[in-house]
Amino acid sequence: NAGVTQTPKFRILKIGQSMTLQCAQDMNHNYMYWYRQDPGMGLKLIYYSVGAGITDKGEVPNGYNVSRSTTEDFPLRLELAAPSQTSVYFCASSYSSRFGYTFGSGTRLTVV
Amino acid sequence: AQTVTQSQPEMSVQEAETVTLSCTYDTSESDYYLFWYKQPPSRQMILVIRQEAYKQQNATENRFSVNFQKAAKSFSLKISDSQLGDAAMYFCAYRYGDNAGNMLTFGGGTRLMVKP
Numbered sequence: 001n002a003g004v005t006q007t008p009k010f011r012i013l014k015i016g017q018s019m020t021l022q023c024a025q026d027m028n029h030n031y032m033y034w035y036r037q038d039p040g041m042g043l044k045l046i047y048y049s050v051g052a053g054i055t056d057k058g059e060v061p062n063g064y065n066v067s068r069s070t071t072e073d074f075p076l077r078l079e080l081a082a083p084s085q086t087s088v089y090f091c092a093s094s095y096s097s098r099f100g101y102t103f104g105s106g107t108r109l110t111v112v
Numbered sequence: 113a114q115t116v117t118q119s120q121p122e123m124s125v126q127e128a129e130t131v132t133l134s135c136t137y138d139t140s141e142s143d144y145y146l147f148w149y150k151q152p153p154s155r156q157m158i159l160v161i162r163q164e165a166y167k168q169q170n171a172t173e174n175r176f177s178v179n180f181q182k183a184a185k186s187f188s189l190k191i192s193d194s195q196l197g198d199a200a201m202y203f204c205a206y207r208y209g210d211n212a213g214n215m216l217t218f219g220g221g222t223r224l225m226v227k228p
Contacts, residue, residue: 033215042116042203042218058215088155092216098164100147100207101216103157 006104023091135204
C-alpha cells in the first residue's frame with residue numbers, strides 16, 4: 001500500500017546547490033503533479049505531467065525542472081537553490097478528476 | 113483562471129460543538145468538482161469530502177458535510193461533534209472537467225483549533 005512515495009522527507013541546501021526530489025507512485029496513475037506550500041499558505045502548482053514523456057508548467061515553475069521517463073516516477077530538479085525555494089514540496093498523482101489526488105507525505109526543504 | 117478563496121484564516125470550536133468553514137470559488141465552467149482536504153501537523157494531505165457540481169445533493173461523510181450553493185459559488189464544510197483530532201489546516205480545492213490532467217486549485221487554508 002505504498003501509494004505516493006517522496007524522498008527525502010527533510011533536506012537543508014546551501015544557496016547555489018542543486019538537488020532532486022524524488023516521487024514515485026505504484027497505482028499506475030497517468031497524472032502526476034508537484035506543488036509547493038509556503039508557510040501558512042495554500043498549495044501552488046509547479047509542474048505536472050499527463051503521462052510518460054509529457055510535462056508542462058504550472059503556476060510557479062521558475063527555478064525547477066521535471067522529467068517523466070516512466071509512469072511511476074516524476075522527479076523534481078532544483079538548480080541553483082535560492083532562499084525563496086524554502087518550502088514544503090508535495091508530489092501527487094491522480095487517476096481521475098472525480099476522485100482528487102493521492103498525495104505523498106511531503107519534503108521539507110530549507111535553503112540557507 | 114479559477115480562484116478559490118477561504119476568508120477565515122483561523123477558526124476555533126469547542127469540543128463536541130459544530131463549526132462551519134467557508135469557501136468560495138470563481139469559475140465559468142459548469143462541470144467541475146470540489147474538495148476539502150485536511151492537513152494535520154503531520155502535514156499529510158487527507159481528502160475529507162468531495163462534491164460533484166452536477167449533483168444538487170450535498171455530500172456527507174460521517175461528521176463532515178458540505179453546503180454546496182452552485183449559483184453563489186460557495187462550498188462550506190460543516191464539522192459536527194468536533195473532536196480534538198479535527199484540529200488541522202483545512203483546504204478547499206477546485207478541479208474542472210472530467211479530464212484528470214486538470215489540476216487542483218487550492219484556497220489559502222483555514223486553521224481549525226479545537227478547545228477541550
